[in-house]
Amino acid sequence: MISCLIRVHQALPLPPLRVQPPPRTLPPSKPTQKCPPSPPRSQSRKTRSSPPRSTRARSNSAVSCSRAGGALPFPIPSSSREKRAKANALRRISPYFFNAGLLSSGPSLHPLALAYAHTIHTDLPAFDVLFGPAYKGIPFAALACLTLYTEYGVNVGYAYNRKEVKDHGEGGSTVGAPLRGKRVVVLDDVMTSGMAVREALQIIAREGGQVVGVVELLDREEVGGREGRKSTVQELEEEAGVKVRAVLGMRDLVGWLEAKGMEGEVGEMRAYREKYGVKE
Template identity: 40%
Template sequence: MDSNSYLKPQNRVENGIPAFDVVFGPAYKGISLGALVCASLYSDFKVETSFAYNRKEAKDHGEGGILVGVSMVGKRVLIVDDVITAGTAIRESHGMLQKIDAKPVGVAIALDRAEKRSLEDPLSAVQAVARDLDIPVVSIVALPQLQEYLKQSPRYDDSVLKQVTEYRSQYGI
């Protein structure tokens, strides 16, 4: 199996995410997104992928603990979340996964806001996470794509595009 496949060789990943065994959704927004990714992989590609997520606080009754779902020990894990703001949640997830001997292989986010980490830093939070954790980070949509959509869409007036453009001019990379 090459490094650009999901679990089955005929289902290729064209975005640079290596093969993975488990989708991990960090609490809270990543939980529903991770479940949706697993459902979509099966529905669209007939790829069965395991799923897990974490709680913000450990549960001391029932099944207990911080982690819920399939065991990730020794497995290749794709982290799925909505956005990366500063990268804190992704870094915490990465560290948590490494502590249990899981192998984080990539991050998929819904939106790359293409923001600088600070006004003095030329890197975006997404670029910094990819560099610091040495894993690929891909997004479904990036802010420049959203701007292009707003330019062409009759559903939004020019004021929305103006706001997004001003935001990107001030905070974007």
């Protein structure tokens, strides 16, 4: 096919044709095997030749990309606060709003994918499928699935749910890797009341999968709405019997804001944390 294209191109008055070599194929790995990081593709690439960063460094990068991408806007107008409080299952007026949907560019998604993959690879048990609840969880699952393979050689699938069940084509309520008989890790953006994750657990159970872990992008580190003493993460871990981990926590956000000299925002967040934060 390439030779035919070259001959056709030579017969036409067009610029020189550049034929790209086929991409390098990574060695296959077992679905649940956690392998060491893949060897550098090029020693000239700094990101490949440097040693792996720590969890804290990856978290700081994720904080930076979230702020740079506009996912952590300050301040929130009072009218918007009231509106968001009504939409929040915990009915709380927060001084900050984390909108992961605004992380929509390569520079912001790249460190985010690395942080997700690092957290999954180091803190969770073996699994087969990443599940991204619609809608914001879908790109996170796809990015983490790809990054786990390119950075760690871990070959797993990913899937997501539909908001409306499809009755034509392939049909069904989920898309992607099959869940039946599989160990599943759920990815979420922000956990406040845990409603989205609980819904995902029900969907996965209905499809015959077994949830073995949950990774959220941001843990607000607030007390849940059931007992008022434990965090939503703690409530979910006890309720579902799964391990829940976060890429970022409220402490990470506060520390990053302090380093940037944003004292006004830090003061509001501290006051909110004093009122609703988990007491340790």
